[in-house]
Amino acid sequence: MTHPSLLDRQDIRQHVRHLRRGLSAEQQERAADLLAEHAINFAPVSAAEKIALFLSVDGELNTRPLIAKLWQQKKQVFLPVLHPFSPGHLLFLRYTPETPLAPNKLRIPEPPLDIRQMATLDELDVMMVPLVAFDRDGQRLGMGGGFYDRTLQHWQQHGFLPVGLAHDCQLVEKLPVAEWDVPLPAVLTPSKLWQW
Numbered sequence: 001m002t003h004p005s006l007l008d009r010q011d012i013r014q015h016v017r018h019l020r021r022g023l024s025a026e027q028q029e030r031a032a033d034l035l036a037e038h039a040i041n042f043a044p045v046s047a048a049e050k051i052a053l054f055l056s057v058d059g060e061l062n063t064r065p066l067i068a069k070l071w072q073q074k075k076q077v078f079l080p081v082l083h084p085f086s087p088g089h090l091l092f093l094r095y096t097p098e099t100p101l102a103p104n105k106l107r108i109p110e111p112p113l114d115i116r117q118m119a120t121l122d123e124l125d126v127m128m129v130p131l132v133a134f135d136r137d138g139q140r141l142g143m144g145g146g147f148y149d150r151t152l153q154h155w156q157q158h159g160f161l162p163v164g165l166a167h168d169c170q171l172v173e174k175l176p177v178a179e180w181d182v183p184l185p186a187v188l189t190p191s192k193l194w195q196w
Ligand SMILES: Nc1nc2c(c(=O)[nH]1)N(C=O)[C@@H](CNc1ccc(C(=O)N[C@@H](CCC(=O)O)C(=O)O)cc1)CN2
Pocket: 054, 055, 056, 057, 058, 060, 080, 090, 105, 106, 107, 108, 130, 131, 142, 143, 144, 145, 146, 147, 148
């Protein structure tokens, strides 16, 4: 394979972010409802007690309908919080209907950093992962911070299942792979469950 150039990854990011931001409100709403329905019927999610999710920005598939369903089913939901002094790392904090949210420095809402509400990676059963693009081999490209690449290192040892969430239009033929990229074992879109 040719050496993946930075430009390739940046070009794909720009292109797919533009595509997903171009979805209409109706398309977004339908996609989110379909996805929520698929996700709660996916066996690892049905069996899970603690699930990490994310709050959507930038045309990402809206996770709110899924979060509402998981709460109804009395599952515990956790959100990523930027680590206060370890750059590029995430912590996962409990999110309930009562949790106050405040925008972080990337302007994504997050729960307050309260150690009592934190889950370790070992405690999570499923981690729903945001992505900009994925390919037919399960490779994933994110927004560029390397946050989830770090979080997903050694996921097998932690025992949680990473599941990418994406619109169908975020599938690309082949992503350039960097040495630190961690392929996903599953991606859920409104129309399909991909598994590797
Ligand atoms: N919904 C969601 N939450 C997430 C992620 C994500 O991809 N989606 N992340 C996955 O890793 C982490 C945040 N990663 C991010 C990496 C880069 C940018 C970014 O470049 N944002 C702006 C500029 C930031 C600003 O407004 O100052 C941009 O869109 O250009 C945003 C988030 C944790 N939380």
